[in-house]
Structures are given as C-alpha cells and as structure tokens.
Amino acid sequence: MGGKGHSESGHEWHPKDEKSKIKLATEAADHIVSGGHNSMPSKEGKTAEGRDWIGLLAIPIVVLFLLLSSLMFMWLEGYSGRDSLYFCITMLMTVGYGDFSPTTPAGKVFAILYILIGLSLATTCIGIIFARSADLTSRKDVGSGPVKIPTVRDQFWKMFSALLLIIGVNTVGAGWAHFHDGFTWLDGYYRAFVTSTSVGFGDLDTSDATRTFNIFFMIIAVGVVANGFGTLVEVIGIIGKIRRIELFCKAGVSKDMIEKMDTDGDSKVDRFEFCTYMLVNLGKIEQEDVDQVMSLFAHYDLDESGTLTIEDVVHVNNTEAGEA
Numbered sequence: 333m334g335g336k337g338h339s340e341s342g343h344e345w346h347p348k349d350e351k352s353k354i355k356l357a358t359e360a361a362d363h364i365v366s367g368g369h370n371s372m373p374s375k376e377g378k379t380a381e382g383r384d385w386i387g388l389l390a391i392p393i394v395v396l397f398l399l400l401s402s403l404m405f406m407w408l409e410g411y412s413g414r415d416s417l418y419f420c421i422t423m424l425m426t427v428g429y430g431d432f433s434p435t436t437p438a439g440k441v442f443a444i445l446y447i448l449i450g451l452s453l454a455t456t457c458i459g460i461i462f463a464r465s466a467d468l469t470s471r472k473d474v475g476s477g478p479v480k481i482p483t484v485r486d487q488f489w490k491m492f493s494a495l496l497l498i499i500g501v502n503t504v505g506a507g508w509a510h511f512h513d514g515f516t517w518l519d520g521y522y523r524a525f526v527t528s529t530s531v532g533f534g535d536l537d538t539s540d541a542t543r544t545f546n547i548f549f550m551i552i553a554v555g556v557v558a559n560g561f562g563t564l565v566e567v568i569g570i571i572g573k574i575r576r577i578e579l580f581c582k583a584g585v586s587k588d589m590i591e592k593m594d595t596d597g598d599s600k601v602d603r604f605e606f607c608t609y610m611l612v613n614l615g616k617i618e619q620e621d622v623d624q625v626m627s628l629f630a631h632y633d634l635d636e637s638g639t640l641t642i643e644d645v646v647h648v649n650n651t652e653a654g655e656a
Contacts, residue, residue, distance in 0.1 A: 390457035397453055398424065401446050408439040418543045424450050425554045427527055429534030484574055487567045494563040501556045502528055505549050513542055528553035573615045580613055 402416040411419060411432070419432040423446060434440045505524030509515040515523065515536070523536050527550060538546070593601045593609040611617045632640050632648050 390460045394454055394457050397450065401450070404442055404446075405434070405439065408436055408442055409434055414540075414544060414547075418547050420446070420450075421547055421550055422532065423447055424454055425550045426451070426530045427532035427550055427554070428530075429532045431534055431538075482570055482574060484571055487571050487574070491564060491567045494560040498528070498557055498560045501553050505553060508542065508545055508549070509538070512545075513539055524553070528557045530554055577614050 398417065398420050401420045402413065405411050405416040405419060406413060409416070415432060422428055422432070423443070434443045502521060502524040505527060506515075506517060506520030509520035509523050510517055519536060523538075525531075526533050527546065589609070590601055593605045595605055608622050612619050612622065629640070630636075632645050634644060634648070
C-alpha cells in the first residue's frame with residue numbers, strides 16, 4: 333500500500349511499512365480483547381502498566397517507612413532498635429499491646445503522625461499488592477483453558493482452607509508462647525488470637541525473645557486472619573450467587589424474559605441480546621461490564637456501521653498516540 337489510506341469510516345491514516353502495520357494491528361487487537369486493559373505503547377514504548385511504579389515498590393515503601401519510623405522512635409524515646417521496630421509494627425498492625433507507648437511530647441506527636449500516615453500508606457500499598465496479585469491470577473486463568481464454574485463444594489473447601497490456615501498460624505503463635513514463655517495452651521491460644529485479630533489486650537507479659545518473634549508473627553497472623561475473614565465474606569456471596577443461578581436455570585425462558593431481552597425494542601431477540609441477558613443473569617458478568625465493552629466498541633466504530641475493521645482500530649489508536 334502506498335500513499336495515504338482510508339478506513340471504511342472515511343478517515344485518513346498514514347500506514348507505515350507492512351511489519352509496522354501488522355504490529356500496530358496486533359497491539360490494537362490485544363487492546364480490544366483486553367477491554368482496554370492492555371494499553372497501547374506510547375512513543376517511548378512504555379505502557380501504563382510499565383508506569384505503575386507504585387505497584388512494584390509497594391512492599392519496599394512500607395519497609396522503608398517502618399525503618400525510618402523506627403529510627404525516629406529510637407531518637408525520640410530512647411528505644412533499642414528491636415523495641416522501636418516492635419512498637420512500630422504493633423501500631424501499624426493495630427494490635428497495640430500497650431507494653432510500649434511514647435512518654436515524651438515529641439514522641440506522642442510523632443506517634444499521631446505515624447498512625448495517620450502509616451495506616452493510610454500500609455492500607456494503600458497492601459491493596460495495590462492484592463489487586464495486582466488478583467490481576468495476575470485472572471490473566472493466568474484466562475490463558476489456562478475454559479473457566480471453571482464455581483460449585484458450592486469448591487466454596488466450602490475454600491472457606492475450610494482459610495479457616496485451617498488461621499488455626500495453623502495461631503497454633504504456631506500459641507506453641508511459641510507455650511514452649512518458650514511457659515504459658516498454658518489456653519493462654520497461648522488466647523494471646524495468639526488476641527494478636528492475630530489485632531485486639532491486643534496486652535494483659536499477658538512476654539519475654540524479649542517473644543517480642544522479637546512477634547515482630548514477624550504480627551505481620552503474618554494479622555494478614556492471614558484478615559484474608560480469612562475476607563474469604564468468608566466472598567464465599568457467602570458466591571454461594572448465594574450459585575443458588576440464584578440454579579433457580580434461574582430451572583425457571584427456563586419465559587415471555588417476560590424475552591421482553592426484557594429485547595433491549596432495542598424491535599420485538600425480536602437476536603443472539604447478542606439473548607447471550608448478554610443470560611450471562612448477566614447467570615452471574616457470569618455484570619451489566620456494567622457489557623456497557624463498558626459496548627462503549628469501547630462505539631469508540632472505534634466511528635462511522636456507526638456496527639462493524640470494525642483493522643484500519644478503523646489502527647487509525648483511532650494512532651490518533652490517540654499522537655495526541656498523548
């Protein structure tokens with residue numbers, strides 16, 4: 333192809349060599365298939381994902397914040413390095429045993445700032461980590477074959493696994509308290525669960541070695557319990573959705589259902605309307621997902637013909653890349 337080209341929408345675009353055109357077409361197709369998730373490269377070859385530096389630095393940011401805050405409390409309160417780090421983590425995990433607390437005015441002011449900034453920072457970074465993990469998992473699931481339909485049995489097993497992990501982690505904490513500090517198993521489990529649920533009464537005295545152990549135990553145990561409670565809520569919601577799907581499937585197709593499917597009001601239901609209605613009501617997708625996908629289609633369907641061509645897609649993406 334030489335000179336200027338025209339898409340079916342009537343817009344001019346300037347094709348490069350054949351390899352570049354194929355590359356652009358492939359990237360554009362990937363952009364559509366991913367629902368706009370996979371960004372088109374900019375002139376520098378960087379994608380939005382590549383610029384998501386905070387996602388990659390989430391853990392280092394929290395660790396650096398902990399270390400700097402520990403140094404501040406060492407300076408303001410005269411704590412040792414271990415005790416300062418232990419104190420910072422008890423606040424960050426919202427356990428707050430009460431065995432350490434600031435006594436100087438400057439230490440109290442910094443503790444207030446640490447709590448406000450630390451909780452916001454930790455919550456944001458942890459949220460980013462979980463979101464990226466979920467995104468990676470979903471991508472692997474998409475590329476690993478047919479999506480497995482969840483069952484009630486799978487959800488109960490998921491909930492049981494989360495509960496087993498909670499008990500296992502707290503057993504480790506109880507075992508340490510029992511064998512190292514001489515607690516009874518009851519007091520050991522009591523302290524472990526008070527810690528992992530971030531209640532933190534602080535009514536049981538512990539040794540210096542146990543404080544060192546708790547620096548790591550608090551982070552792991554609080555995370556495991558929080559994830560377990562989140563799994564419980566998720567499982568309850570999924571089981572309810574599975575039940576609704578079973579009832580929906582048993583009901584079959586009715587006249588009222590056909591009327592609801594007829595979104596364009598032409599007294600006919602095409603495959604798209606039937607498929608969309610069924611997928612939404614079966615809980616496979618949300619109506620918002622359908623609306624977003626159709627909005628993306630309309631973005632590329634400049635001539636409103638109801639069809640897309642490679643030329644249309646390449647033209648739109650080249651225009652957007654030029655405006656960026």
